[in-house]
Amino acid sequence: MLRYLPFLLVLALWIYAFIDCINTPESQVRGLPKVVWVLIILLFGEVLIGPIAWLVAGKQRQPAAGGGGTPAERRRNRGATWVAPDDNPEFLRSLREENTKDEALLKDWEADLRRREEELRRKETGSADGGTGTGGRGSDGGDGTNGKGSKGGGKDPEDTPPAAS
Known part of the structure; x- marks a missing residue:
């Protein structure tokens, strides 16, 4: 070869x-x-x-375009037209705009999360204080078996009443 x-x-x-x-x-x-x-x-x-x-x-x-043999010489001869992203004001401005949009979106999500948590707390405290008021059914509208049906043999520990002392 x-x-x-x-x-x-x-x-x-x-x-x-x-x-x-x-x-x-x-x-x-x-x-x-x-x-x-x-x-x-x-x-x-x-x-x-x-x-x-x-x-x-x-x-x-012909000599290389832009004169000078090395990239550094060409850059010196024609001036700095390329700017690194962290030195480019337009790029930095676009990052700031994106950050403000992201922060606004995050605040909206947090507010929505707080609202949902508050609704859940109200539902939990409403069912614990005044009873269910649904005729013996649980707050989910079921028959109180937590989805286990009549076959399953037993209750969850949460469903058992506390022992009398």
């Missing part, structure tokens, strides 16, 4: 140079016409002379 590696590298360079030459506009081709460069790449590609000649002398290379 390793013995095929040099052949594959030559083939890859050959294909890259050919496609690069085909896709390069005529205005960026140096020295010879584009058709001649294609022929040189194809004829001398096996010995790497054609592709290397194209990459070195055939195409007019």
